[in-house]
Amino acid sequence: MRLLSGRAREFLRSGKPYPFAEEYGRRRGLINLASNESPFGPSPLVLRALREALPSVGFYPDPRSGELRRAVGRYVGLSEEEVLVGNGSDELMDLLCRALLDPGDRVLLPLPSFSFYETGVRLSGGVPLFYTGRDLEWDPRELISLCRRVKMVFLGRPNNPTGGCLPEEAVEGMLETGTVVVVDEAYVEFSSLGSLARWVRGRENLVVLRTFSKAFGLAGLRVGYLLADPGLVSAMERLRQPFNVNRLAQVAALAALRDRGYLRRVVEEVRRERERLRGELVRLGLRVLPSEANFLMANTSRLGLTATGLCRELHRRGILIRDLSSFRGAGREWVRITVGRKEENERLIEALGKLRR
Numbered sequence: 607m608r609l610l611s612g613r614a615r616e617f618l619r620s621g622k623p624y625p626f627a628e629e630y631g632r633r634r635g636l637i638n639l640a641s642n643e644s645p646f647g648p649s650p651l652v653l654r655a656l657r658e659a660l661p662s663v664g665f666y667p668d669p670r671s672g673e674l675r676r677a678v679g680r681y682v683g684l685s686e687e688e689v690l691v692g693n694g695s696d697e698l699m700d701l702l703c704r705a706l707l708d709p710g711d712r713v714l715l716p717l718p719s720f721s722f723y724e725t726g727v728r729l730s731g732g733v734p735l736f737y738t739g740r741d742l743e744w745d746p747r748e749l750i751s752l753c754r755r756v757k758m759v760f761l762g763r764p765n766n767p768t769g770g771c772l773p774e775e776a777v778e779g780m781l782e783t784g785t786v787v788v789v790d791e792a793y794v795e796f797s798s799l800g801s802l803a804r805w806v807r808g809r810e811n812l813v814v815l816r817t818f819s820k821a822f823g824l825a826g827l828r829v830g831y832l833l834a835d836p837g838l839v840s841a842m843e844r845l846r847q848p849f850n851v852n853r854l855a856q857v858a859a860l861a862a863l864r865d866r867g868y869l870r871r872v873v874e875e876v877r878r879e880r881e882r883l884r885g886e887l888v889r890l891g892l893r894v895l896p897s898e899a900n901f902l903m904a905n906t907s908r909l910g911l912t913a914t915g916l917c918r919e920l921h922r923r924g925i926l927i928r929d930l931s932s933f934r935g936a937g938r939e940w941v942r943i944t945v946g947r948k949e950e951n952e953r954l955i956e957a958l959g960k961l962r963r
């Protein structure tokens with residue numbers, strides 16, 4: 607395409623896979639265990655608040671998302687000045703790369719990980735430095751040493767798709783190198799290890815990303831937030847689009863934060879089902895990584911199938927899971943399974959049991 611800029615052409619040539627998984631368009635009537643959403647959706651209080659807010663959609667939203675920033679601040683134990691909200695954390699990743707990277711800056715991407723990190727980096731002219739540990743394990747010493755060679759690093763904690771969490775000491779060691787450490791905590795509510803949100807205070811080179819898309823069940827409304835030093839937050843406030851978080855999204859996120867009881871119940875149920883599902887998959891002979899998130903990464907080789915083969919078989923039986931063959935660093939025999947409702951997980955276990963025979 608002749609009209610594209612050099613940067614856009616370079617990005618398209620980079621081999622970065624297509625960002626939208628097919629299941630977003632074909633989930634009707636299927637059990638979707640591919641997108642890491644909450645199987646329970648949002649709290650009933652959110653739905654009520656949305657109904658009440660509908661007549662006001664003719665008006666622009668609060669451009670500063672002031673009330674929401676204060677509420678998020680209270681939720682994570684920081685001040686409003688340390689919080690930036692966005693149209694999903696995807697927007698904030700993109701904005702962060704545009705704010706911090708100059709063309710040619712290197713960014714460490716331990717693999718496998720969430721694919722949008724690479725998109726954000728490349729679209730800002732940054733150059734990814736990929737690191738794959740051994741057997742899907744990251745070695746903290748190697749990471750710390752690589753940090754000295756880059757401007758920024760993206761770490762999922764818990765990481766998507768492995769579900770693992772780097773220990774705090776490893777993150778501390780990376781921060782000590784002075785590089786910008788972006789800790790993506792999209793799934794932190796499901797983890798027993800806790801958040802690093804409060805570490806943001808006094809550490810200029812730490813950025814934490816969080817979202818309402820997962821445990822709060824608001825993926826369709828697109829609300830995420832970034833926690834960082836007030837200096838970086840106020841710079842990014844001036845770089846973002848003026849009305850980046852829409853009116854309904856602000857209303858819904860505020861209501862979701864008010865219903866902590868619902869959040870607690872969702873998290874407890876997902877954790878319980880995660881461990882039960884993991885046990886069942888292991889019983890079926892699969893290798894499954896331990897997970898701190900709402901999904902499990904499992905190896906398909908003991909079923910005698912590739913990841914693509916297994917996904918195809920399950921799709922025929924009405925179940926979607928994620929084929930990780932297109933994830934950099936995952937190989938051809940890994941899939942990611944979102945923890946669903948008990949009955950959905952049962953259907954999956956039953957289907958896998960039949961496939962094994």
Ligand SMILES: Cc1ncc(COP(=O)(O)O)c(C=O)c1O
Nearest residue numbers: 694695696720766792817819830
């Ligand atoms: C690790 C990780 N970070 C961020 C996101 C995106 O979150 P949001 O919906 O807030 O853009 C996802 C979505 O799947 C994810 O897996």
